[in-house]
Amino acid sequence: MKANLKYNICWLILMVAGFYLMNALILVGVIDSFLENMVVTIGINIILAVGLNLVIGFAGQFSLGHAGFMAVGAYATSIMISKTPTAGVFYLSIIVGVIIAIIAALIVGIPTLRLRGDYLAIATMGAAEIIRIIINNMKMTNGPSGMFNIPQFATWPVVYIMVCVTTIIVVNFIHSRGGRAALAVREDEIAADSMGINVFKWKLAAFVIGAATAAVAGSMQASYVQTIAPNNFNIMESIAILIIVVLGGVGSITGSFVAATILGIVDAALQSFGALRMVIYALVLILIMIFKPSGIMGAKELSFKRLFNPKSRKAGAKS
């Protein structure tokens, strides 16, 4: 109990410190609007990658439909705050987006999660496309031209808090009864089944939580960038999130943080290279995959438990 409190306080201090560091840097002028934009994009990518990592890295279900759920959140927020631009409606819209994403994830997950590996990837990709095409053809969403002038409520502190909240939820889920069951499903479905674990239920749980976090990221994106179109949420977006997860390490939340940050910085630094940017970007990916195929972090996590007790060799639990 005491030890747990100590680690939790450490994480809390880290989160608060990060917040004030960012605040100070903006105040001093080190972080201008260009860098702030980069930091917020990194934050949104972290939310997306952490959620997808839960599905792929921890429950072992290869989903390629993350952008679809992101679209659900983005449009829920855009439509609601375009009509009534108040902060209250903005927060309500996040919840609405999450609820719709959960319903969508259940509808998508119940038939498709019975599939395995590549088949599941293709099925979830198809499901995300369906979501995108529905949005593309609706009046309410302004069809293919998308929505503009969405009021900006998702400032960097809001995104920062959302990164913390979604990460805490995902990490705490992983280190609980449900998360262990999901890990068992990833490791060996037949063994999990014969240990009395409802394999399908825990796959679905991970999938739904992943979708909910994607919706939060979508809401942030819509209200920060202030313009969205269905094409922002196509298969390339799903793959971009997948790249972060794979690069950071499948099964490492810390890895998703590191990879999202590195890619965000690389992306921003290469902005002036124009067309060469994508080539260099791809090259970085290829090099990392050659020299560290398990991703930057492998399956390791940053853990205060391990920092304080260097003797215990195994990666401890976050929080």
Added chain:
Amino acid sequence: MTTLLNVEDLIKNFGGLTAVSDVNMHLNDDELVALIGPNGAGKTTLFNLLTGVIVPSSGSITFRGSDGLIPLNGMKAYKIANLGMARTFQNIRLFKELTVLDNVLIAMTANYRENFVQSVFRLPKFYKTEARIRQEAIELLKIFDMQDDLDQLAKNLPYGTQRRLEIVRGLATKPKILFLDEPAAGMNPEETADLTRLIQQVQHDFHITVLLIEHDMSLVMNLASRIYVLDHGSLLAEGTPKEIQNNDAVIKAYLGEEA
């Protein structure tokens, strides 16, 4: 002595092949029964039928639950497991990338509850539950001398210990029947002797029924109170170790026809 599990006229066809045909058997409370037979006799298929991994073509399996007889045909494997049936696998199926402790905790999943809100917001109730089941898991591992390996990854354990962990994991589900599929496979005589003691201890301490598939006859004859012999998918004989040792049909199945 009452019947805990009853199997009647069980048949399993894979296309044109009959892997298990017309098997009748029963398991009583607190007994250790062995299932033997030459390779390909259908022993593991029978195990898979009993634990719900595959669905029988016909016949019935009934389990005596706390409130009456429960038919198991077509029931999902995890539900059968939750009724009180645990198993180990012929080709070890531990959660390899997870720690020894996690392997045991996962097996206990059905025996405790944590709701989503409690675990996500780390309410005091969550820590209390975690501490309790962790303690339970450690106690169980202690019985099997594995308390020093808690944080080891399952894949890094020596072979014999992996087999042992599979049994511990099975016991962690609090079963009424434990199915052991060739627990001594690949073990040297010393490890087999350890295993024999272990199985006796398990059965004695936990008061459970054990059904054992094994090729090692010394282990079977030492442990089992009854033996079923399976050959080409059907039951060849049933009886005490002594009866089986002197059964002509069994000797023929194992050693072949006299010239």
